[in-house]
Amino acid sequence: MQGPSRAAAAASREAFTGVLAAGADRARLAEELFAVVGVIDGSATLRRAVADPSREGAEKAQLAERLFAGKVSAEALVVLKGAFGQRWSSERDLTDAIEAYAIESVIAHAEADDRADRVEDELFRFERIVAADPALRAALTDTQAPADKRADLVSSLLRDKVAPETLVLARQAVVAPRGRRFDRVVEHYLETASSRREQQTATVTSAVPLTDEDRARLAAGLAAIYGGTVHVNTVVDPRVMGGIRVEIGDELIDGTVIRKLDAARRAMGA
DSSP, rough: THHHHHHHHHHHHHHHHHHHTTTTTTTHHHHHHHHHHHHHHTTTHHHHHHHHHSSSSSHHHHHHHHHHTTTOOOHHHHHHHHHHTSSSSSHHHHHHHHHHHHHHHHHHHHHHHHHHHHHHHHHHHHHHHTTOHHHHHHHHHHHHHHHHHHHHHHHHTTTSSOOOHHHHHHHHHHHOOTOHHHHHHHHHHHHHHHHHHHEEEEEEEEOOOOOOOHHHHHHHHHHHHSSSSSEEEEOOOOGGOOSSEEETTTTEEEHHHHHHHHHHHHHHHH
């Protein structure tokens, strides 16, 4: 974000972090904030009203009060008034910020039960499963199908198999993609989780599944190189034949056998 949006994001985040620190019901907060994003996205008039630079912040905060008081928790209302009261660069910036707070609330709920890593792993794996199954992808991303039907399909696939927070985010990604492809939505959710947890994420592709010990050793090695904490997501692809490929940030470390074979072929043909 640039200009006023950066300042607006910092100011509104202060209200959000204060609510979390005060012990808000994080699952409920996430549900309410996701619902508000849906309301704003569905009303062009409301989007223009909250993004109108000619309106004072206090006036827009009062608008949040009028619209949502008594319909959401007191904690959610504090977050909404803090967000509405800022000067955003575009209509989308406000809803993106509220959506990010909702995602963070889900992750914070998982953190409280020490399962945030599990949620990231499960959400990543679900996206890979969907990407590999064209029929499933079509069913989940068919915006002509009722949203509740798509949500029920996600529940039937994941209920009792994943953490509750994973199910919440997977359903949300399918029901409210907000104009983005499913894989981009999940990528955004995972990036938001990593940012909240102040860690980097590495995607590691190998020919065979990595053991927990392998992942832990690799995460420690990458952390030593890049600093901070590194969360490792794994992809199994027999085509790599051996070795691993690591993508972290904008960098690619390709130590796969197939890459080495390709390099050898190029050298022999030179």
